Every structure is written in structure tokens, then in C-alpha cells.
Amino acid sequence: MTHPSLITSGHTQLLALIGMPARHSKSPLLHSVAFAALGIDAVYVVHELDTPELSAAFAGIRALGYRGGNLTMPHKTAAMPLMDHVSMVATLMQAINTFTLRDGELWGDNTDGAGMLNALRRRGAQIEDTNIVVLGVGGAARAIWTQAALDGARHIFVINRDIEDRPYLRAAIEQLREHCDTEISLIDSAHHEQVAYACEQSAIIINATSVGMGKMAGISPIHPAVITPQHIVADAVYYPRQTALLQAAHERGAQTVEGLHMLIEQAALCEQLWFGVDMPRDVVEAVLFREEAE
Numbered sequence: 001m002t003h004p005s006l007i008t009s010g011h012t013q014l015l016a017l018i019g020m021p022a023r024h025s026k027s028p029l030l031h032s033v034a035f036a037a038l039g040i041d042a043v044y045v046v047h048e049l050d051t052p053e054l055s056a057a058f059a060g061i062r063a064l065g066y067r068g069g070n071l072t073m074p075h076k077t078a079a080m081p082l083m084d085h086v087s088m089v090a091t092l093m094q095a096i097n098t099f100t101l102r103d104g105e106l107w108g109d110n111t112d113g114a115g116m117l118n119a120l121r122r123r124g125a126q127i128e129d130t131n132i133v134v135l136g137v138g139g140a141a142r143a144i145w146t147q148a149a150l151d152g153a154r155h156i157f158v159i160n161r162d163i164e165d166r167p168y169l170r171a172a173i174e175q176l177r178e179h180c181d182t183e184i185s186l187i188d189s190a191h192h193e194q195v196a197y198a199c200e201q202s203a204i205i206i207n208a209t210s211v212g213m214g215k216m217a218g219i220s221p222i223h224p225a226v227i228t229p230q231h232i233v234a235d236a237v238y239y240p241r242q243t244a245l246l247q248a249a250h251e252r253g254a255q256t257v258e259g260l261h262m263l264i265e266q267a268a269l270c271e272q273l274w275f276g277v278d279m280p281r282d283v284v285e286a287v288l289f290r291e292e293a294e
Contacts, residue, residue: 013042014064015274018057018079019072022046026238026260026288027070030267033287037280042067051078058082058106068100068274076139083108092176093146095139098270109273112140113147115266116206116234119257122265125232128152131202135159135189135221137169140236141208149182157198159187159222160209192223199226205249207235212243220244229253238263260288
């Protein structure tokens, strides 16, 4: 397919995605499309780095005057001490997924949770005073349930295997309770009756695990029987677009939200931080969804 042509100048601003691996990401295409549509003179590139290289990388970013960028696995937590400022939300999540260079200082933030919740809101979901199931305890999952709690969710059920062997989660929840009144329950995925109860009590089910992609493509993180037509089911996985979970949810009559929508919404928040602009979602969606269909 045809992508936006790249025209640079002596004033072209630099942004980057830093991770390992990272070259598979849709972010460079997404932001390039948005920059072209908005007439922003900027390029977004990928730097694949191991964690020991992060300090030198950010020294280079400061010296070269990058505008900002994103962080993906495995650097979302490791990069935090390299920032001059970290937002309250990112501090609670213990992860940053975006950074901005302002007047020589690095500002770290996290748009993952708000990106998923905004994707849900755009499809009619209500977060405030709602019960939500979040599958997973990794960086994306923690960002989502932390943001949902801050946004006023009534009860969040966090489901993962071996969840009792993760004492840091309880410490994170206690810290979060200082900022909100949301009830948060930890459930081991092996306890099927508790999982079924959590889904029965909730309006929204969000998968924030890697189940459904790569070697686990074709696998759903929960049994389809717990999904009803009253649910909105969202998946953070965006390749494949229609994960086994979303296929099962569609067959069960539930509304679904694809991972590409979360990707777009979290990127839109990044562009607000970097340039103070509103991403042209219709243009970006047209390119991303067309590419995925080809």
C-alpha cells in the first residue's frame, strides 16, 4: 500500500520508539500518517536497544534535542529513573510509555491506560461507577486498572495465574487506594468459579495479557461461556486484529473493541503531549485498518 511520503528539512523534529524488539510496531506508520495529515515536520523512528544501553540512549536524546517518543517492553520501568519528571499516574503505574523533552528536561508519562479507556468510551462504555475485569498484571494491565480506578470504576477484578505469588501487587493497590475509593480484587485464573463470578458482576472485560498473539494465537484467556451479550470485551492485542477472545465475544453477542483502537487512542494522547494537537483519527484508522486487511 502507499504510505505518506517523507519530506524532511533542517527543522525536522525527531521522535522515537525504544524497545526490544520494536521493529514490528505500528507506531511509526501511525504517527507518520498523523504528522503528514497535520503538516507537522517530524519523523518517528525505531531504536532497538537492550536495557543497559538506555542511559546512553537518553543522554543522546537530550544532546540531539529529540522532541519525545515512546517506550515499549522491556524498558517501561527501567527508563523511569532516567526522567527528570514522572507524572503521578505513571508513578502509580510504575511504568512510562512516553517521554517528552521540554527545555532540556525529560518528562515521563503513561498513556496506555487512558488509551484503552478512551477506546472503550468512544464505543459507548462508561467507566465511572462500573465493574471491570482486567486480565493480566503486566505493564499494560497495571496501567489499565490503575487508570480505571482513578477514573472512578466501582470494582476492578484483576485476574492472572499465580496471583497470590505477587506480593508487590498488594502494595501497589494499597498505594492506589490513597488516591481513589475503587475496590480491587485479585483472582487467580485457576479459580474458575471466581473468574465466572467476576465476569458476571462486570460490564467490561479487558484482556491485557499476551494470550491471543504469537505462539498463543488462537487461545482465549478466559472461557467463552462467561461472556454475555451485556458485556463490552476489549483486547490490548492488535495482531491478529480478531483475537480468539474477540471472536468468541462476537459469537456470544457482546460488543468488542479491537487492540488497534487502544493503540490509536494512546498515540493520540502522546501527540497531545508532544505537540498539543488532536490526532486525525479517521485518517489514521483508514490507513491502519486498510493495511491490516491487506
